[in-house]
Each structure stands twice: as structure tokens, then as C-alpha cells.
Amino acid sequence: MSWDTLFLVANYWAIAAWLVLAFAPRGPRILSLLMYAGVFLLCLAYTVLIAGFLSGSIDAGGQGGAMDFTTLAGVMKLFDTPGGATLGWIHYLAFDLFTGMWIARDADQKGVGRIVQFPFLFFTLMAGPVGLFLWLIVRERRARGQGKRAK
Structure with a gap:
């Protein structure tokens, strides 16, 4: 397989996983599918x-x-x-997808709707650390706000 073909396969594979992450229901089976058919396979390709x-x-x-x-x-x-x-590139794809999964699961657990999550996932897909950075800011502010309401 040529480097161009391997690059394209990895790219399309990651985009498919990101589309599932962004738009499919996030039940345990879907998340497991993303972890093993998405992140795991990208990590396997990188390791090889x-x-x-x-x-x-x-x-x-x-x-x-x-x-x-x-x-x-x-x-x-x-x-x-x-x-x-x-x-x-495969390194970036694997870690950005894993990070996007963490953001999505964390946001789901905190009751953040999909429409609000979408920009963070988009920025993570396009510029990994930027999306994570922005989510960490929002996450921290949200956690501090919930802590004040609980008192």
C-alpha cells in the first residue's frame, strides 16, 4: 500500500469515526465501537x-x-x-479522536447538549489541543458554577 493510500484510508477512517461521535446516539455499544474500531485501529496502525x-x-x-x-x-x-x-498524521488522528471521545462523554455526563458540544468537537478534530483547551475552560467554569449552586 502506498503512503498516499495509507494516509487517505486513515483520514477517511477517522472522519467516519468523528461523524459517528458527533451524530450517533452515544450508548455503550457505540462508544465501544468508536474506541476499538476507531482509536484502537489508528493506534495499531501507528504502532506497526x-x-x-x-x-x-x-x-x-x-x-x-x-x-x-x-x-x-x-x-x-x-x-x-x-x-x-x-x-x-495517524498519531494526531488517534489522539484527537480519543480526546474528542473524552470531551463528548464528559459533556454528556455534565448534561451539556450536543449542539453546545459540537464546536468543541470540531475544534478538537481540526486543531486538537485548541478544542481540548476550550473544553477545559468551559468545564472548569461549569464545575465551579455547579459547586456554588450546591451550597
Whole structure:
């Protein structure tokens, strides 16, 4: 499978999972499906790729060489290859989907409606840490507000 094809498959797989997360009922079966058919498979793909890169059995394409995560230049060199960019992208997809699931479940538990959740999920899909950051701000304010009402 080419790097382009693997990139597209991972992308479409993640988008399908995000659509389910945003619009399907969030019962235990759906959440389990998202965790294992979504996050787990993306993590599996990442694990296979990183193991292959580290062992030398998978070529990242482009200019080879040992992977170096200790310097900016080393990471840039890895991301400058089709395999390295795909590896990094799958990393983002897996963690952003996991984070989106956490936000959705947390929001559901706190009684936050789907329409209110949608912008946080969108920002998490598009720019992971931004969506999480915004949700953490709202979550904290909501928790403080509930604490004051309980007294």
C-alpha cells in the first residue's frame, strides 16, 4: 500500500469515526465501537509503522537515515518523508479522536447538549489541543458554577 493510500484510508477512517461521535446516539455499544474500531485501529496502525521504522523493516521514503526525536532537525527530517508525515498524521488522528471521545462523554455526563458540544468537537478534530483547551475552560467554569449552586 502506498503512503498516499495509507494516509487517505486513515483520514477517511477517522472522519467516519468523528461523524459517528458527533451524530450517533452515544450508548455503550457505540462508544465501544468508536474506541476499538476507531482509536484502537489508528493506534495499531501507528504502532506497526513506528516499530517498522525503528527496526528498519519499513522505509519511510525520501531520504533515509536513523530517526532522531531528540532534535528539531531530526523530527523535521522524519516529517519530510511520506512515511514520516503519515506516521505523524495517524498519531494526531488517534489522539484527537480519543480526546474528542473524552470531551463528548464528559459533556454528556455534565448534561451539556450536543449542539453546545459540537464546536468543541470540531475544534478538537481540526486543531486538537485548541478544542481540548476550550473544553477545559468551559468545564472548569461549569464545575465551579455547579459547586456554588450546591451550597
